Amino acid sequence: LIVNACAVPAETVCRNGIAGSEGLTFYIVSARQIVLSCKVEQMTSGNQRQNTISSTPPKASDKEALTRDSADDLRLNFKKAAILAAVPITATSGNTLLALGMRQVGRIGVHNWQLLFTALINPYIVAGVLLLIGFFSTYLLALSWADLTYVIPTTSFGYILVPLISHFVLNESISQYRWMGIGLICCGVVIGARGPVRSSLLPGREGVR
Amino acid sequence: MNAAVNATAWVGVFLIASTSSAGDVLTAAAMRRLGGLDRLYSQRGVSGLALSLIQNRKFLLGVSAMAASFFSLLWSLSRSDLSFITPASNAMTYVLNAGGAALFLRERVNVQRWAAMLFVAGGVWLLAQ
Numbered sequence: 154l155i156v157n158a159c160a161v162p163a164e165t166v167c168r169n170g171i172a173g174s175e176g177l178t179f180y181i182v183s184a185r186q187i188v189l190s191c192k193v194e195q196m197t198s199g200n201q202r203q204n205t206i207s208s209t210p211p212k213a214s215d216k217e218a219l220t221r222d223s224a225d226d227l228r229l230n231f232k233k234a235a236i237l238a239a240v241p242i243t244a245t246s247g248n249t250l251l252a253l254g255m256r257q258v259g260r261i262g263v264h265n266w267q268l269l270f271t272a273l274i275n276p277y278i279v280a281g282v283l284l285l286i287g288f289f290s291t292y293l294l295a296l297s298w299a300d301l302t303y304v305i306p307t308t309s310f311g312y313i314l315v316p317l318i319s320h321f322v323l324n325e326s327i328s329q330y331r332w333m334g335i336g337l338i339c340c341g342v343v344i345g346a347r348g349p350v351r352s353s354l355l356p357g358r359e360g361v362r
Numbered sequence: 363m364n365a366a367v368n369a370t371a372w373v374g375v376f377l378i379a380s381t382s383s384a385g386d387v388l389t390a391a392a393m394r395r396l397g398g399l400d401r402l403y404s405q406r407g408v409s410g411l412a413l414s415l416i417q418n419r420k421f422l423l424g425v426s427a428m429a430a431s432f433f434s435l436l437w438s439l440s441r442s443d444l445s446f447i448t449p450a451s452n453a454m455t456y457v458l459n460a461g462g463a464a465l466f467l468r469e470r471v472n473v474q475r476w477a478a479m480l481f482v483a484g485g486v487w488l489l490a491q
Contacts, residue, residue: 293415294400296393301386301463302471305456306478312486334488341481344474352470 227349233298239291240304241311247284249315254278299350306345313338371446374438378447379454381431386455387462388424394467395420449490456483 229237254277261268272278295304313335319325327335396402396414403411415421438447460479464471471479 293389293393296390297396297399300469301390301467302460302469302475302479304390305386305459306475306482309482309486312482312489316489328491330488330491334485334491337481337485337488339485341478341485344481345478348472348474352472 227351229346229350233295233350236291236295237299237304237307240288240295240308241314243284243288243291245311245314247281247288250277250281250284254281300352303345303348303350303352306341309338309345310342371438371442371450374434374442374447375450375454377434378431378438378451379458381427381434382451382455383458383462385424385427385431386459387466388420388427390424390463390467392418392421392424445490449487452486453483456480456486 254272254275257277258268258272258275261272292304292308295308316327316331316335320327392415393399396418399411402414406414435447435451438451456479460471460476463469469475
């Protein structure tokens with residue numbers, strides 16, 4: 154397979170041996186890339202297959218993308234799910250701690266700007282800032298292996314954390330509109346989490362590299 | 363709200379959403395350019411990772427756009443109601459992000475992903491009601 158890789162189009166390999174379905178679009182220059190392309194092909198079933206068939210030769214960015222990434226990058230595993238879950242949890246808890254800290258410190262204005270330094274050593278605010286740093290780090294980490302349109306809906310359940318906690322822990326009432334909103338966001342998260350985490354690795358979508 | 367306030371509020375919403383979306387798209391483009399951050403961290407360490415981020419022009423532009431979004435939010439909140447500005451700008455950001463990701467990041471925003479973004483946008487809007 155490795156010896157013949159330079160001459161054999163991935164399409165042929167996919168059709169005859171590995172994937173057993175319609176082939177990919179471009180010529181691959183290593184065995185690893187052929188295996189990857191066949192895995193990619195398997196994931197482009199159903200309504201995601203419309204862009205896969207093309208007779209154009211490979212672009213440099215396609216090769217670069219396939220060389221750098223592996224087929225595992227398309228799947229959601231436990232580690233990625235944990236990072237995606239950490240994004241809204243750290244954001245919500247960080248904002249909550251900041252709000253608690255600022256409530257302790259009091260309103261900061263021009264006449265009492267020195268309070269700003271008091272705020273910086275408040276334990277709630279320090280913890281909140283650390284959590285928000287954690288939020289930004291996990292957000293960047295998620296964006297480094299997932300699409301923006303994958304990360305945003307799947308991390309949006311942070312919006313429903315506060316209403317649900319306030320309802321079930323603090324026994325606060327939630328209006329009908331809010332329940333509908335919570336339901337819509339849950340649907341959005343579930344729908345958004347389906348499919349590959351990175352669509353730009355699929356053929357014909359070289360993306361911004 | 364009267365007509366003038368409405369127009370100001372909508373300008374604020376558009377400013378917040380467009381700058382926030384630009385920040386998200388630019389940051390996503392920078393992260394994609396850099397590749398997996400965990401791999402980069404194992405290769406170069408924390409200082410190398412931070413250096414790679416700081417040297418990336420798209421990342422810096424993205425963070426600047428996020429900062430602009432924050433100041434737009436402050437500007438809007440000083441002129442319009444929080445109960446309108448926050449949900450409207452959040453919902454619009456979701457829609458602009460989906461469009462920006464398809465247009466600039468070349469992501470495959472299929473019906474499923476559009477539906478997810480619109481569901482979340484609608485949910486965020488309803489949560490603020």
